[in-house]
Amino acid sequence: MTPVLEAKNLKRDYHIPGGLFKPGKTVHAVKGVSFKVEQGKTLAIVGESGCGKSTLARMVTMIDPITEGEMLIDGGKVDIASEPLTSEMRSKVQIVFQNPYGSLNPRKKIGDILTEPLVINTKVPADERRDRAMAMLKKVGLEEKHYGRYPHMFSGGQRQRVAIARALMLNPRLLVLDEPVSALDLSVQAQVLNLLADLQDEFQLTYVFISHDLSVVRHIANDVMVMYFGEAVEYGSRDQVFEDPQHSYTKTLFAATPRVDVDAIRARIERRKRVA
Numbered sequence: 001m002t003p004v005l006e007a008k009n010l011k012r013d014y015h016i017p018g019g020l021f022k023p024g025k026t027v028h029a030v031k032g033v034s035f036k037v038e039q040g041k042t043l044a045i046v047g048e049s050g051c052g053k054s055t056l057a058r059m060v061t062m063i064d065p066i067t068e069g070e071m072l073i074d075g076g077k078v079d080i081a082s083e084p085l086t087s088e089m090r091s092k093v094q095i096v097f098q099n100p101y102g103s104l105n106p107r108k109k110i111g112d113i114l115t116e117p118l119v120i121n122t123k124v125p126a127d128e129r130r131d132r133a134m135a136m137l138k139k140v141g142l143e144e145k146h147y148g149r150y151p152h153m154f155s156g157g158q159r160q161r162v163a164i165a166r167a168l169m170l171n172p173r174l175l176v177l178d179e180p181v182s183a184l185d186l187s188v189q190a191q192v193l194n195l196l197a198d199l200q201d202e203f204q205l206t207y208v209f210i211s212h213d214l215s216v217v218r219h220i221a222n223d224v225m226v227m228y229f230g231e232a233v234e235y236g237s238r239d240q241v242f243e244d245p246q247h248s249y250t251k252t253l254f255a256a257t258p259r260v261d262v263d264a265i266r267a268r269i270e271r272r273k274r275v276a
């Protein structure tokens, strides 16, 4: 099967200009990383702060340019040299950021936030845009009455649902989730993870899930890539990486991580749902 995304030897350098007495320097944030992810699957990218996870997320989402390497979506090459990238190309990959407070425009109603990607990227007429946004609200566990409300009227978990809904409005081939639950309370984390899992099952969505939280990764990933100083030091199936880590950094990372039992939280929520 052709992977939805295949990245080959991706590199990203940042050039930091020097001052009068300080020479400029180049930060090699991502140093040649390759991976692939198939439809309906989740690739988790883990590593500690500064290892290059977000840089990778921004490259895959085409927000940041690639210094070197190749990216194929559905087997077709993303021509990183073509500037500006076409909106059709961009709409294939969407991103959900960590902070549901900062990522939604506080001056816009939820309806406008959801329909905006259609206004910018498509010729879908206004009444159909509204219908699609209403349907999407329901898919992410919100209600039609939320359409006319502002982001400040929602909880953190609900705002992240709005961010997920917005990301799905263009039917992307790939969703990049950059620490999507780490700003949320633990029980809300489990609800949003449940939602992501349900949406993936229903629509065969493909995720690149960026996280520093191994308990979450264990719960959601099919494959795992561990990054360390801009390199992929481990890459394999979830069970392979968790049960038999090869690299000394992965072993240290796993040993240093307290285990939060997300499965138990999820089971508790399911029980509550059944009682209610």
Ligand SMILES: Nc1ncnc2c1ncn2[C@@H]1O[C@H](COP(=O)(O)OP(=O)(O)OP(=O)(O)O)[C@@H](O)[C@H]1O
Pocket: 014, 015, 016, 027, 028, 029, 047, 048, 049, 050, 051, 052, 053, 054, 055, 056
């Ligand atoms: N715009 C930038 N200019 C210069 N250096 C940058 C820039 N963005 C990131 N870097 C550097 O690139 C490296 C990787 O950063 P990145 O934000 O991708 O890491 P991360 O793993 O996502 O960390 P965190 O989890 O803290 O966000 C770091 O050394 C960082 O300082």
